[in-house]
Amino acid sequence: MDTILTFKNVNAGYGRVRILNDLSFEVKKGEVYGVIGPNGCGKTTMFNALIGLIIPTHGEIIYDGKNVTKMKANDRCRLGIGRTYQVPRPFEGMSVFENCLVAAVHGAGHSEKEGRRVALEALKLTELYDKREVRAGELTLLDRKRLEIARALGTEPKLLLLDEVAAGLTEAEVKDVMKMVATLKDAGYSIIWIEHVIETMVKSTDTLMCMAQGSNLVVGEPLEVMNSKLVEEVYLGGVEDDE
Numbered sequence: 001m002d003t004i005l006t007f008k009n010v011n012a013g014y015g016r017v018r019i020l021n022d023l024s025f026e027v028k029k030g031e032v033y034g035v036i037g038p039n040g041c042g043k044t045t046m047f048n049a050l051i052g053l054i055i056p057t058h059g060e061i062i063y064d065g066k067n068v069t070k071m072k073a074n075d076r077c078r079l080g081i082g083r084t085y086q087v088p089r090p091f092e093g094m095s096v097f098e099n100c101l102v103a104a105v106h107g108a109g110h111s112e113k114e115g116r117r118v119a120l121e122a123l124k125l126t127e128l129y130d131k132r133e134v135r136a137g138e139l140t141l142l143d144r145k146r147l148e149i150a151r152a153l154g155t156e157p158k159l160l161l162l163d164e165v166a167a168g169l170t171e172a173e174v175k176d177v178m179k180m181v182a183t184l185k186d187a188g189y190s191i192i193w194i195e196h197v198i199e200t201m202v203k204s205t206d207t208l209m210c211m212a213q214g215s216n217l218v219v220g221e222p223l224e225v226m227n228s229k230l231v232e233e234v235y236l237g238g239v240e241d242d243e
C-alpha cells in the first residue's frame with residue numbers, strides 16, 4: 001500500500017516549549033490510523049503541526065509525496081488535509097448546510113455552485129442531510145460532531161483528521177461515530193483518529209500508535225498495542241504530562 005503521510009523525526013511546540021520530540025510515524029493510503037496517549041502528550045499538537053498551525057523546528061512532514069513541513073495552512077488544506085477540532089466550532093447562527101458551504105468555498109476554494117455540490121455530498125455521508133436547514137446552534141452534541149466532520153469533508157480532504165470526535169458521547173452514539181468512520185474509510189478517505197477510548201480504537205483502526213511525551217511509544221496492530229506493557233504503564237500513570 002502507498003504511504004499518504006510520513007512524520008520524520010519531528011520536533012515542534014509553542015514558543016520555546018517543545019511538545020513533539022523526535023516524532024516519527026507513517027500512515028498508509030486508505031487506512032484508519034488511530035492515535036491514543038495520555039492527556040497533554042501532544043496528540044492535538046501533532047495535528048497542529050500537520051495542518052500548519054505550528055511549524056516544526058526539526059524534521060520533515062511528507063504528505064502525498066510532497067514536503068509540506070513549512071507550507072502555509074491554507075495551501076495544505078487545498079492539497080487535501082482536512083481536520084476536525086476537539087471542541088466543535090460551528091458558526092452557531094448559520095444553518096448546517098451553510099456551515100458546510102463555507103468550508104467548501106473558503107477551505108477548498110470551490111465556486112459556490114461546486115461548493116454546494118460538495119457540501120451536500122458531505123452532509124449525506126455524515127447523515128445530516130435531513131437536518132441541513134437546522135441552525136448549527138440547535139444541534140445535539142452527536143450532530144455537532146457530525147457537522148464537525150461534514151465541515152472537514154467540505155474541504156474535500158484526502159487525509160481526514162479526527163480529534164476526539166467520540167468524546168462526551170453515550171455508548172450508542174459512539175457506535176454511530178464508529179459506523180460513520182467505517183463509511184468514510186469505504187468511501188476512500190485516509191483517516192487519522194485521535195481518541196481516548198481504547199476499545200473503540202481497537203475495533204475501528206487498522207494501525208494504532210500510542211504517544212507519550214511527544215514521541216511515538218508503541219505502534220502496530222491495534223490489539224497488540226492495547227495489550228503492550230508500555231501502553232499499560234502510560235495509562236496507569238507511569239508517565240507525567242508535559243504541563
Ligand SMILES: Nc1ncnc2c1ncn2[C@@H]1O[C@H](COP(=O)(O)OP(=O)(O)OP(=O)(O)O)[C@@H](O)[C@H]1O
Nearest residue numbers: 014019037038039040041042043044045046242243
Ligand atoms: N496553544 C498552546 N500554547 C502553549 N502550549 C500549548 C498550546 N496548546 C497545547 N499546549 C500544551 O502542549 C501540551 C500538549 O498538548 P496537546 O493539546 O497536544 O495534548 P493532547 O495529547 O491533545 O491532550 P488531550 O488528550 O488532553 O487532548 C500540553 O502541555 C499543553 O498544555
Ligand SMILES: [Mg+2]
Nearest residue numbers: 043044045086
Ligand atoms: Mg487533544
